[in-house]
Amino acid sequence: MPLTDSQIKRLKPSDTCTPSRPDKYSDGNNLRLWVRSTGSKVWVCDYKYADKRQSLTIGKYPAMSLADARQRNQQIKDLIAQGINPKHDKKRQQADNDGSKAFDNIAQRWHDDRKAHIAPTTYSRDYSQYQRDIKPVIGHMNIDDITAPDILAIGKAIEARGASDMARRAMRQTGQIFKQAIREGLVTHNPANDLTEALKPHKVKHHSRVTSQQLPKLLQDINAYEGDLLVKLGLWFMCYTFVRTQELRFMEWSEIDYKAKVWRIPAEKMKMDRPHLVPLAPQTMAILEQIKALGFSDQYVFFNPSTRKPYSTNAFITALWRMGYKGRMTGHGFRGLASTTLHEQEYMHEAIELQLAHEKENKISKAYNGAQHLPYRIDMMNQWANFIDDAYAGKLDNVIRADFKGQKQKLG
Template identity: 70%
Template sequence: MPLTHTVINKLQPSSTSIDTKRPDKHSDGNGLQLWVRYTGVKSWISAYRWQGKQQTLTIGTYPVMSLQNARQRNIEIKRLIADGVNPKDHKKEQQASQDGLNIFDNIAQSWYAERKTYLAESTFTRNYSAYMRDVKPSIGQKNINDITAPDILAIGKAVESRGANEMARRTIREVGQIFKHAIRNGLATHNPATDLAEAIKPHKTTNHHRITSQQLPKLLTDINAYQGDVLVKLGLWFLCYTFVRTNEIRFMEWSEIDYKHGLWRIPADKMKAKRLHIVPLAPQAMAILEQIKELGFSDQYVFFNTSTRKPYSQSAFINALWNMGYKGKMTGHGFRGLASTTLHEKEFMHEAIELQLAHDRENKISAAYNGAQHLPYRIDMMHQWANFIDDAYAGKLDNVIHTNFRQQKQKHG
């Protein structure tokens, strides 16, 4: 049976592999195999016959080389054989031409493969995508020792010109880290990226664009009428009901949902503050999850982009809002600000609101944070917030959140 990204991501070394130091072999068909080594490294192998003898050739590692790219490379190997070329000889010739050049992209790919093993998935995806988009096209095929400070600064300035100042600084620092990696491995002698990030203007902090509660009914009507990707539309509704960060919703997994208690438990490694976060899910939010589940797009991720075969990009939700006419008016993060302002106006407990927003403020929330702190109160608050969203959509802003908040304070402390 052909492999899938879901299957590959779940593969772990078997006890036999760990004991014998021999890889587990998983076939994709047409001679393409994925070997899961006892170290956890997943290597793409092309198996073929050459002059009557069985041969294997390593063509890459997952996830640096995707399943689609591995299949394409395997097809290329079959074409070489059909043309009478030994794939191993071809690979040696390619390596011989590149090894002496110290190609920057080869070094970068090696560094990112290491980073993948310990970085949070969202962080790795963000940084690696930025490299592939902004760095590789500019200096990827250059000899690392021919790359100059102006070359690197030009990349940072190009990113800065898009208004992404912090991304520009981060990109330059990443290039510097790749140079340090090369120096440690004897492939470079100096780091031209040192201190270049200081040439990028600091990002001017501004509040995230957001509408007012009075403008909310119009936004909800526009979301409901949205004709784009159905999962993006459902994701916007889910943001309305939960006001989580967009990164948290992008990488939401089915295994994190507690259906019995109506809770979403986000693991610490996915959170900005690196601690478990509990999101009470009102019936409206649970209904959205049921809709998505029935679509059957992914057994792992809730908001799964079937076009790219991975979670949605960071721009998916903001682009949808822009397409609805909210550019400069509303962002995915804006739902958080709207919820915070409205819930404070309705006199909900400040600490409960901050806990639900997962704000990392040591002067207001103890470092000894308990994910279940004020949970009964927060469950009630989130249910009332969901009702507020529904009433706003129905044009009943004057009827929303009927609870006597003084009684709520007495009830929950």
């Protein structure tokens, strides 16, 4: 039976409707209305072209009325009769219209702008996800027509595959593309804001790491490592700074403020897309001086002269495995170890979280200031570096009871 306007207005997602399986209602003549789990309703035309069955989304209800959908459905049949693929014609029409506001065009500009400033692996990961999960859903749409439910549907579909981290990443990427459009003056609002809260709570994955009591042995094993010198120095650098392995790998000489003794990581290199400051203790400055003297690269600090590019993540994890720490320690484990120890020693929670560059969905993070508590963090990082040195020297028990805790108390 053909659909009616009153019937369409009453339609709501059924109990069996999911992000990957919308409800489908036939109007006849191969025209169907899809009702998504978000409540949005879209017109879809099923047709056969070149002996292959295909589907084409032609509009959203109520922006496209029932009468308009039937008219567009007939136009598609006329195109097929002329030997024209309706999908190709749709792309042509979109290009003829205001192409500057096509979401895909804006997204391409955003990705192109980032390419020169971020790690190749990060660019490849994000662009591949755009092509796979975002573009097929909203790439063809005018950015003015994209709503929060459209974006949420992308995240829900990815989440349904069991990839909750990827779902959040896709929605953050969509939000960044909207920010690009806002900067270009194409739109004034961002419907992707705060949508990650609608996804299932993120399950924290605890990375393998040694305990503080096992730390002295780990440090001694790192110092005795006979593999690649820069990998060894990189592990020491992670001990002192507890940065992410990805941040370490793509560290550049131009990011080091020698006068302030701070590593200034730009936003595009950070997981949370915001700039980050890493205070550099004398121990880390000494490592940098040692690497600089080797003269391997004028751009990257941890540069592999054999491959002519920064070291891979596997270089660091493999080194730990060779030392006997497979399943016991990872590059990320240095972060967990530092967080636990600093919290146990009653350092300011907010300063620790800022130094870890963690994402926090609260008012503090939304007003993020990379220099917040910087003097406190500089002292904390210097004391942490001294703690690492004392642990290596076998003075861990004395440090915990006296020096480390006593220095912390001086910060007041």
